[in-house]
Every structure is written in structure tokens, then in C-alpha cells.
Amino acid sequence: MKITDALLAEHVVFHNIFDHIEHVVPKLKTLAEVKGWAGLMEGLLLAHGKTEEDLVFAPLNHYLEQLGQRDSFEHEHQEIDNSLLRVKAAKRLPEARQLLLLAVTASRKHFDREERIVFPLAERVMKDKTLAELGKVWMKQRNAESA
Ligand SMILES: [Fe+2]
Ligand SMILES: [Fe+2]
Structure with missing residues (x-):
């Protein structure tokens, strides 16, 4: 699988x-539950973002520049992570x-920008073989995480 297809699937x-x-956030009754969702989202996004930074942004650095x-x-990754840390520090429900909800909206926008700018760029400038090799690295990383 190409790395771009793998990330798109994520x-x-x-x-x-x-x-x-x-759907659930407006119905949650406790701060702890909201923080639990923020923690889950943070962990999943960190793994996804790290893969993107290492396997896609880094080789495309010159083109992105x-x-x-x-x-x-990468800034957007940090901003989204910061807003999730603020959820975890929040004192009121x-x-x-x-x-x-703001972090969710920012993430959706971020994904949309990646799908419009970064992934098509990767497919244009990298060889299919390279995209497939990076896809294998992605697979190994995900298998290691779930082991
Ligand atoms: Fe990203
Ligand atoms: Fe992404």
C-alpha cells in the first residue's frame, strides 16, 4: 500500500x-469523560502526526518550502495537540x-489541507516504489504499536 493511501485511510x-x-460531547456529564476523549484523540493523533512528519513531510521539505x-x-500538529492539552487542564465542563470540539474542527480542516496539498504533492514527486516502501514502514510501525 502507498503511504498516501495508508494515511488517507487513517x-x-x-x-x-x-x-x-x-455526537457524544454535548451529552457528557463529567469533566473526566471529556478529558478521556481528549486523551484518546491526543494519543491517536500523535502517532498519526509523527508518521506524517517522518515519512512524508521530511522528504517533501524542499517542495513544501x-x-x-x-x-x-507541523505547526498545525502542535496547535491541535496544545488545544487537547488545554482540554486536559480545563477546570469547567x-x-x-x-x-x-474546537480541536475536532481544527483537525478536520488540517486533514483537508493535507489531502489537498501534501498527499497529491507526494504522489507527484515520489516514485510509486518509494511510496510503497514508505507504506511498508508505516505498516511496521503500526504493528509494533499494537504488539
Ligand atoms: Fe497531519
Ligand atoms: Fe494527516
């Missing part, structure tokens, strides 16, 4: 999780809910 899974979070986008995607 985006699809995230969108399903986000749909679920948006030409588009004026060299650091913007309405604030935590709002911050979590």
Missing part, C-alpha cells in the same frame, strides 16, 4: 471518531467541551 477512521465525539508551506503542517 483520516477516514479519524473522521468517524470525530463524528462520534461531536517552495509552496511556502514548509512548517505550516463547558470550557472543556468547547475546547474539545
Whole structure:
């Protein structure tokens, strides 16, 4: 599988999780539950983001720089992570809910930008063989995480 297809498949899974979070968050009764969702989302996004940074952004650095986008995607990873850390630090339920929903919206936008800019760029400038080799590295990393 090409690395771009693997990451896109992960985006699809995230969108399903986000749909679920948006559905349940307004009904959650305790701060701890909202923080639990933020923690889950943080862990999953960190693994996904790290893979992107190492396997896709890094080799495309030069091309992204030409588009004026060299650091913007990694910045967004940090911003989303920071907003999830703020959920975990929140003292009040309405604030935590709002911050979590903002993080979901920011993540959806971020994925959309990657799908419009980064993944097509990767498919244009990398050989199919390279994309497939990176896909194998992705597979190994995911297997190691679940072992
Ligand atoms: Fe990303
Ligand atoms: Fe992504």
C-alpha cells in the first residue's frame, strides 16, 4: 500500500471518531469523560502526526518550502495537540467541551489541507516504489504499536 493511501485511510477512521465525539460531547456529564476523549484523540493523533512528519513531510521539505508551506503542517500538529492539552487542564465542563470540539474542527480542516496539498504533492514527486516502501514502514510501525 502507498503511504498516501495508508494515511488517507487513517483520516477516514479519524473522521468517524470525530463524528462520534461531536455526537457524544454535548451529552457528557463529567469533566473526566471529556478529558478521556481528549486523551484518546491526543494519543491517536500523535502517532498519526509523527508518521506524517517522518515519512512524508521530511522528504517533501524542499517542495513544501517552495509552496511556502514548509512548517505550516507541523505547526498545525502542535496547535491541535496544545488545544487537547488545554482540554486536559480545563477546570469547567463547558470550557472543556468547547475546547474539545474546537480541536475536532481544527483537525478536520488540517486533514483537508493535507489531502489537498501534501498527499497529491507526494504522489507527484515520489516514485510509486518509494511510496510503497514508505507504506511498508508505516505498516511496521503500526504493528509494533499494537504488539
Ligand atoms: Fe497531519
Ligand atoms: Fe494527516
